[in-house]
Amino acid sequence: SAVISQKPSRDICQRGTSLTIQCQVDSQVTMMFWYRQQPxxxxxxxxxxxxxxxxxxxxxxxxxxxxxxxxxxxxxxxTVSNMSPEDSSIYLCSVLRGGGETQYFGPGTRLLVL
Amino acid sequence: QQQVKQSPQSLIVQKGGISIINCAYENTAFDYFPWYQQFPGKGPALLIAIRPDVSEKKEGRFTISFNKSAKQFSLHIMDSQPGDSATYFCAAPGYGQNFVFGPGTRLSVLP
Structure with missing residues (x-):
C-alpha cells in the first residue's frame, strides 16, 4: 500500500485567490497524479x-x-489559481504502486470557493 | 479515450442481501481492473482488483466477476452490511499509466 498525506485537508477561499495543495508520499514514486472530484x-x-x-x-x-x-x-x-466557485471540489493526489498497477489515493483536499 | 460505464447509479439493499454493481469498458492498455470504495469525507480506497487471467476473484464478502469478451466486470457484495454503505467506483486502465474511473454507484444498506 501507500501512505499519502495532503495539506490542507479543507479550505474556504475567496474568488480570485490561489491555493496550493501539498501531497506527501511515504516512499519514492515515479508518477504522481492529481484528480478532481466534484460533489x-x-x-x-x-x-x-x-x-x-x-x-x-x-x-x-x-x-x-x-x-x-x-x-x-x-x-x-x-496550485488552483484565480479561483472561482466552479473550482469548488475535492482535489486528490494519487500514486501507482504494485508494479505500476495499483493506484492509491490521498485523503483529499476539500475546497470551497466563495 | 477510454470510457467506463457503471450501473446502477444508486442501489439500496437490505442488510444481509447481495449488492451487485456492473462496469463496462472500451479498450485497455493492460489488464488490471480495480474497484474502489469511498466513504464520505475520505479518499477512494482500493477494495479488490482482478487480472483477467481468471474470471472471478473473491476476497471475503467481495467478489469480482470478469467477462473479457464482453469487456464487462462486476462487483458482488455478499451479506451486505450497513457499514458497506459508500460510493463504489470501478476503474479501467487508460492510455497513459493512469486509470479511468466509472461514474460511481452510491450504495445504501438498510439495517
Missing amino acids: GQSLTLIATANQGSEATYESGFVIDKFPISRPNLTFSTL
Missing part, C-alpha cells in the same frame, strides 16, 4: 506529474490554471 461525481484526472519533467495535463486542464510542482520523488504540489 457527487467521479474522479477526473487533472494531470500526471513526473519528477524532473513538466507535468502532463489532460484535456480541459491547463498549466496556467493548475500549475504543478514535483521537486522530488515523494512530494508534489498542485
